[in-house]
Amino acid sequence: MTDDNALRVYSGDGDGWHQVDAVPATGAVWAVVDDGEVLRDLARTHGLSAQALRMLEEHPLSAAHDESGRHLRGRVNRSNDGEILLTVPTASYVEETRDVRTGVLTCVVTERLILTYERGDGEVLTHAVAKLCGGLPVPDSGVRQVLAAILLTLVSRASDVEAGLGDAVAGLEQLVVEPQATSRARRPTGQDPLTAVYGLKREIAEARRALGPMTSALPELEAESRDALREGPGHRRGDPATDVWLRRVREWADRVDAHLDAHDELLDAMLSVHLSNVSVQQNEDMRKISAWAAMITVPTLIAGIYGMNFRHMPELDWRFGYPLVLVVMAGACALLFRAFRRSGWL
Numbered sequence: 001m002t003d004d005n006a007l008r009v010y011s012g013d014g015d016g017w018h019q020v021d022a023v024p025a026t027g028a029v030w031a032v033v034d035d036g037e038v039l040r041d042l043a044r045t046h047g048l049s050a051q052a053l054r055m056l057e058e059h060p061l062s063a064a065h066d067e068s069g070r071h072l073r074g075r076v077n078r079s080n081d082g083e084i085l086l087t088v089p090t091a092s093y094v095e096e097t098r099d100v101r102t103g104v105l106t107c108v109v110t111e112r113l114i115l116t117y118e119r120g121d122g123e124v125l126t127h128a129v130a131k132l133c134g135g136l137p138v139p140d141s142g143v144r145q146v147l148a149a150i151l152l153t154l155v156s157r158a159s160d161v162e163a164g165l166g167d168a169v170a171g172l173e174q175l176v177v178e179p180q181a182t183s184r185a186r187r188p189t190g191q192d193p194l195t196a197v198y199g200l201k202r203e204i205a206e207a208r209r210a211l212g213p214m215t216s217a218l219p220e221l222e223a224e225s226r227d228a229l230r231e232g233p234g235h236r237r238g239d240p241a242t243d244v245w246l247r248r249v250r251e252w253a254d255r256v257d258a259h260l261d262a263h264d265e266l267l268d269a270m271l272s273v274h275l276s277n278v279s280v281q282q283n284e285d286m287r288k289i290s291a292w293a294a295m296i297t298v299p300t301l302i303a304g305i306y307g308m309n310f311r312h313m314p315e316l317d318w319r320f321g322y323p324l325v326l327v328v329m330a331g332a333c334a335l336l337f338r339a340f341r342r343s344g345w346l
Contacts (some may be wrong), residue, residue, distance in 0.1 A: 007042075008032045010133065012142065017132040028142040029113045030132075032125050039106065039117040046113055052083040056108065075213075076220035084109040084224065086147075088217055090122030091210035092157060093164035098199065100161060100206040107150060114143040116150065128153045139245040148245050154214060155252045161207050162256050162263075165200065169263045172196050176270040197271050204264050211257055218250040291340040298336065299329040 011020045012028035023029055023046070033039045043056055055077045077085040090103040103120015118125045128149040132138060138149045176193040222243060302325060306313065318324075340346040 006034045006038050008129075010129070012132075012145065016135050017146075019133070023113075027112065028146070030143070030146045031113070031115045032129065033115065033117050036106075036117055036119075039108070039115055042115055043108055046110075048083060048108070048110065049079050049081045051079040052081070052085060052108070055079065055085050076217050076224065078224055082111070084221075086217060086221070088154065088214050089210040090118065090120050090124050090154060090157065091161045091207050092121045092123065093161040093207075095164055098165075098168050098203060100165070100203045100210070102206065102210045105150070105154065107147065109143055109147060112143060114146045116146075122154075122157055124150060124153050124157055127157070140241050144242050148242075148249075151218075151246075151249050155249055155256065158207070158211050158214070158253065159256050162259050165204055165207060166259065166263055168200055168203075169266055172200060173266075173270060176274045193274050194271075197267050197274070201264060201267050204260055204267070208257060208260050208264075211253060211260070215250065215253045215257060218246060218253060222246045222250065287345040291336075291345040294340075295333045295336045298332040302329055 008031070009020050009023055010017050010030040010032070011024050012030065017030070023031065031042055033042065040053075040056055043053055048056070075085070075087045079085075084107075086105075086107040086109070088105055090105050092101050092103075093099070094101065101121045103118060103122045105119075105122070105124055106117045108115040116125055128146070131149050131153060132146065138145050138152070140148045172193075176197060306325065337346065
């Protein structure tokens with residue numbers, strides 16, 4: 001017995017998709033579950049082959065990383081009976097914190113039944129349900145229409161992540177390039193540009209790692225669709241429309257990945273500009289320090305010479321010797337200050 005909150009069933013007919021209380025005996029059926037064990041129970045209940053059940057047991061259902069912490073690779077497995085098992089990561093973007101969060105989506109596709117389970121904040125299934133039940137146009141028919149809605153939504157969510165990261169990169173550009181960004185004391189927000197750049201590069205890498213398995217899984221689905229078209233009588237036949245929308249989804253995913261790569265390259269350029277600005281600022285500071293050190297050196301040198309306390313030194317017995325030395329010190333410092341100002345060192 002499954003919890004009603006852990007299982008939602010949708011039936012597809014000529015009037016579109018709508019939610020039902022139980023799995024109907026005929027027609028295309030879509031089951032959305034909130035628990036991995038419920039997914040496995042439904043797979044056993046509705047007669048998936050032993051091979052498909054074994055593949056499902058081997059699939060991780062709860063995280064976008066494997067036990068070693070590495071991101072999962074997109075997996076498309078097909079049983080000898082034609083059942084398809086698809087696992088891909090999902091991605092979502094939190095604008096307030098500029099964080100990319102990942103999850104995992106699992107689909108089990110049979111001739112008339114598709115079982116789906118999502119873990120994470122991607123809300124791919126929520127948007128796919130709204131798309132199908134809301135009557136929005138989705139290519140293909142039957143369970144393949146559900147798969148199309150899911151994959152289109154998955155790439156659409158990834159595109160939203162890319163757009164959010166693009167806005168964050170654009171907002172960071174002014175902080176990194178402006179001259180005061182090289183000085184923490186004069187920085188308006190107090191945010192370190194290097195920390196901000198590396199933080200965004202890390203989130204872009206996270207988004208690309210989530211999108212990568214999707215782009216690797218789509219060619220496998222296209223190959224499976226072409227194989228289905230070539231199958232002989234008595235086997236499940238494919239639909240040419242499936243190959244068309246799969247190709248469209250793959251091209252869309254490739255564009256999103258290309259945009260993410262462009263954002264990453266722009267951050268690299270920002271980093272180079274910022275480091276150049278820091279180097280220029282350090283050179284300017286060094287020139288100022290050197291100029292002041294030179295001006296301090298002149299009176300220090302004169303005072304050091306007259307502090308040697310030799311018996312016979314110029315102007316020691318002259319009444320105006322001390323004021324004259326002070327005037328010489330001040331004049332030398334003034335000349336040096338003027339020279340350094342003209343050269344741009346001060």
